[in-house]
Amino acid sequence: MEILVCVKRVPMVGGKIVVTPDGQEVDTRLSGFTISPHEECAVEEAVQLVERRGGSVSVLTVGPPAAAEQLRGALALGAGRAILLQTDGSHWGPIATAEAIAEAVRARASNGHNPYDLILFGNEAADTGDYQVGVRVAHLLGLPCVTGIKNIEMGEDSARVRREYRGIQEGFEVTLPAVLTVKEGINLPRYPSFPGRVRAKKAVIEQSAPSWHGEGLRMRMLRVPQQERRRAEILGQGTGAVASLVRVLDELGVLP
Amino acid sequence: VTVLCLVEHESGEVVDASAAALTFARAMAQPLPPAVSWPPGGAAPAGAVTAILFGAADQLPVRTLAVYGVSDVYAVESDRLVSYAPLAWARVLAELIKASSADAVVAAGTDRGNEVLAHLGAITGEPMVAGCVSAVRATAEFAGEPGAPSSTSGTPGAPSGPDGAPSGLPGAAAGHQAWQIVRQRWAGSLLEDAELDASPALLTVAYDAVAAAVAPVAGAARVRIHTPAVSGDDLAVRVIESAKPSAGVSLATARVVVGGGRGVGGPEGFAALEELAGLLGGAVGVSRVVTSQGWRPHTQQVGQTGTRIAPELYLACGISGAIQHMAGCLGAKHIVVINTDADAPIIGHADYAVIGDLREVIPALVAAIRARAGSS
Numbered sequence: 001m002e003i004l005v006c007v008k009r010v011p012m013v014g015g016k017i018v019v020t021p022d023g024q025e026v027d028t029r030l031s032g033f034t035i036s037p038h039e040e041c042a043v044e045e046a047v048q049l050v051e052r053r054g055g056s057v058s059v060l061t062v063g064p065p066a067a068a069e070q071l072r073g074a075l076a077l078g079a080g081r082a083i084l085l086q087t088d089g090s091h092w093g094p095i096a097t098a099e100a101i102a103e104a105v106r107a108r109a110s111n112g113h114n115p116y117d118l119i120l121f122g123n124e125a126a127d128t129g130d131y132q133v134g135v136r137v138a139h140l141l142g143l144p145c146v147t148g149i150k151n152i153e154m155g156e157d158s159a160r161v162r163r164e165y166r167g168i169q170e171g172f173e174v175t176l177p178a179v180l181t182v183k184e185g186i187n188l189p190r191y192p193s194f195p196g197r198v199r200a201k202k203a204v205i206e207q208s209a210p211s212w213h214g215e216g217l218r219m220r221m222l223r224v225p226q227q228e229r230r231r232a233e234i235l236g237q238g239t240g241a242v243a244s245l246v247r248v249l250d251e252l253g254v255l256p
Numbered sequence: 257v258t259v260l261c262l263v264e265h266e267s268g269e270v271v272d273a274s275a276a277a278l279t280f281a282r283a284m285a286q287p288l289p290p291a292v293s294w295p296p297g298g299a300a301p302a303g304a305v306t307a308i309l310f311g312a313a314d315q316l317p318v319r320t321l322a323v324y325g326v327s328d329v330y331a332v333e334s335d336r337l338v339s340y341a342p343l344a345w346a347r348v349l350a351e352l353i354k355a356s357s358a359d360a361v362v363a364a365g366t367d368r369g370n371e372v373l374a375h376l377g378a379i380t381g382e383p384m385v386a387g388c389v390s391a392v393r394a395t396a397e398f399a400g401e402p403g404a405p406s407s408t409s410g411t412p413g414a415p416s417g418p419d420g421a422p423s424g425l426p427g428a429a430a431g432h433q434a435w436q437i438v439r440q441r442w443a444g445s446l447l448e449d450a451e452l453d454a455s456p457a458l459l460t461v462a463y464d465a466v467a468a469a470v471a472p473v474a475g476a477a478r479v480r481i482h483t484p485a486v487s488g489d490d491l492a493v494r495v496i497e498s499a500k501p502s503a504g505v506s507l508a509t510a511r512v513v514v515g516g517g518r519g520v521g522g523p524e525g526f527a528a529l530e531e532l533a534g535l536l537g538g539a540v541g542v543s544r545v546v547t548s549q550g551w552r553p554h555t556q557q558v559g560q561t562g563t564r565i566a567p568e569l570y571l572a573c574g575i576s577g578a579i580q581h582m583a584g585c586l587g588a589k590h591i592v593v594i595n596t597d598a599d600a601p602i603i604g605h606a607d608y609a610v611i612g613d614l615r616e617v618i619p620a621l622v623a624a625i626r627a628r629a630g631s632s
Contacts, residue, residue, distance in 0.1 A: 013442065013445070013578075013579045013580070014578050014579065015576060015577055015578055015579065015600075015601035016579070016601060017442060017445050017446055017579055019446070026446070036561070037544065037561040037580075038561055093383070094383075094384070095377075095381075095383065124370075124386075126442065126560065126561075126580075127441055127442060128441055129386055129387050129440060129441055129442070129443060130384070130386055131365075131370035131371075131374055131384075131386045131460070132370075132373075132374035132377055132378075132384050132386070135371070135374035135375055135377075135378055136374070136377065136378045138378075139375070139378035139379070140378075144492050144493045145342075145343075145375075145493065146342070146493055147342075147367070147370070147371045147374070148367045148371070162497075163367070164367075165340075165367060165368065166266065166271070167500070167501070167506055167508070167509075168498050168499065168500055168501075169498070169499045169500075169501055170340070170495045170497065170498045170499075171495065171496055171497035171498070171499075172493055172494065172495060172496060173496055174492075174493060175492070183561065184547075184554060184557070184561040184562065185547075185553075185554030185555065185557070185562070188547075188548070188550055188554075189548075215383050216382065216383040216452060216453045216454040217383040217385055217437070217450055217451075217452050217454070218450060218451045218452075218453075219448055219449075219450050220449045220450055220451060221448070221449040222441065222446055222447070222448055222449075223446070223447050223449070224445075224446060224447075225444070225445075225446070225447050231603065231604055232591075232593060232603045232604075232606035232607055232608055232609040233607065233608050233609070234598070234608075234609050234610075234611060235608050235609065235610050236610060236611070237610075237611050237612055238610075238611070238612035238613065238616055238617060239612065239616050239617055239620040241610040241611075241612065241617070242610075242617065242620045242621050242624050243624070244610075245592070245608075245610055245617075245621060246621070246624050246625065246628065248592060248608050249536075249569070249592075249625075252568060252569050252590055253568070254511065254512050254536055254538075254568060254569045255536070255625060255628070255629075256535060256536065256537070256625070256629050
């Protein structure tokens with residue numbers, strides 16, 4: 001089966017997030033880039049599915065030339081083909097992004113390749129949290145779509161997919177081809193192998209440059225929210241602090 | 257303005273996230289401050305919110321809706337919509353937008369709220385703005401008024417799009433509302449100030465950042481039953497099985513969460529945390545490094561890509577406090593930390609901290625709590 005996984009290059013943030021002085025982006029001078037944990041799991045899920053059933057995994061991103069790094073990361077894990085829809089520094093909103101992806105999917109079909117059976121996304125991007133590119137791609141291609149998936153059970157022409165809703169596990173049946181957005185926890189992603197990394201380094205990344213357009217939502221400024229909490233009161237060191245800790249838990253009313 | 261709000265309900269009650277969404281929707285529907293009068297003949301009274309609920313009208317929490325300022329209710333009844341079907345739900349909302357000339361549709365930023373509004377965004381071709389913290393109407397925004405926001409210069413101080421491209425959308429007709437939005441990025445670790453030009457505005461609410469507030473309206477809400485024509489295509493994706501997982505204290509609703517991170521040291525270290533959580537009637541939560549190492553299952557992960565918790569007490573042990581983790585505990589009322597590193601970022605989010613090795617502190621704490629319980 002043919003699977004496409006769509007990923008997004010985002011800043012790797014650790015204990016602190018810093019915005020550039022012009023308020024237009026996250027300061028990445030001291031950090032690297034990565035993809036969302038949801039997307040790491042989407043790549044892993046796709047690789048596992050083709051390991052079991054045959055076929056191949058393609059990975060696609062809409063991003064700057066440097067996003068080739070994230071594509072190579074997916075190639076090292078077992079994707080066979082990488083597509084970079086190159087941007088020029090504009091902020092791509094979810095509508096334009098979805099249109100560019102849908103166009104790339106159509107182009108593949110018209111070039112005589114086997115069409116995708118499954119198109120996977122992360123449930124939401126780590127940075128913008130828009131929760132919609134996968135759904136919009138499904139509409140543009142006329143495909144069924146389910147979001148937030150934590151389990152995929154593949155059938156012949158359909159898949160049984162499951163997710164959680166308010167403590168209940170709910171299941172859907174989707175006919176293929178379909179779009180699914182997945183969440184972390186669906187699997188435990190592997191680490192890249194050495195041969196995988198070598199292969200990824202040599203791989204040719206297919207590139208095109210779709211055209212940008214603006215959308216009705218326009219970002220003006222990013223800012224770090226004011227912290228409400230003050231710095232913690234230190235109750236003490238090691239086991240010597242246990243008596244104070246018990247007193248605090250008692251005041252909070254959580255002791256049996 | 258007319259604001260529709262999709263309300264999720266369970267066991268005859270409005271779910272908390274939807275109560276926050278109703279509060280948010282009410283603020284959107286407020287009349288503007290003086291000097292701008294609402295044109296007469298508007299469909300709904302100023303400040304009014306119309307709630308949309310799927311289910312039989314006689315089983316809906318209508319009284320609760322009135323407490324949250326809802327004047328009108330659409331009860332969407334259909335024997336074909338007994339189980340959740342995201343596209344069919346969105347199609348119903350699209351019909352109700354037309355029927356009520358709605359200016360905005362609001363839903364809680366839950367899995368379902370985000371999913372249904374994403375479909376609605378695709379159906380209408382409008383932007384969908386997820387994770388909103390506030391939405392205020394821009395001032396110069398009436399239909400036909402000079403300087404309406406469809407032109408680039410409409411809103412004072414509005415920047416043009418990136419790279420100097422004109423920020424007006426092609427086809428942004430007069431009559432579109434402009435909204436000043438504040439929304440979450442990085443699951444709330446960052447805020448985005450944005451401008452939205454869309455009709456209708458489609459927003460989901462960051463419910464852990466918006467407090468639900470009551471605003472009772474006089475009398476009961478007016479309930480209208482809407483019986484949609486549901487096409488088979490729109491039902492292709494619907495819930496066909498639903499199972500309750502094994503019992504136990506749920507992480508999302510636990511009153512106490514005992515958190516463990518890298519400092520726990522390995523899978524065997526969690527027995528002590530489980531014991532403490534059991535003693536406090538709580539649940540164990542873990543950081544992402546713990547699940548990606550395979551020490552604990554992902555169902556226990558607290559964070560941006562795990563479970564969001566809102567306990568009375570979060571006791572975070574051996575957790576440094578990465579952005580990804582802290583985004584999952586925005587709702588915790590109190591945070592107490594046990595950590596060897598007095599400079600760990602999590603100390604900056606906590607109320608109290610013990611500087612020490614959790615492998616010594618937790619057994620001593622368990623013993624102290626047991627001794628105390630035994631003597632009382």
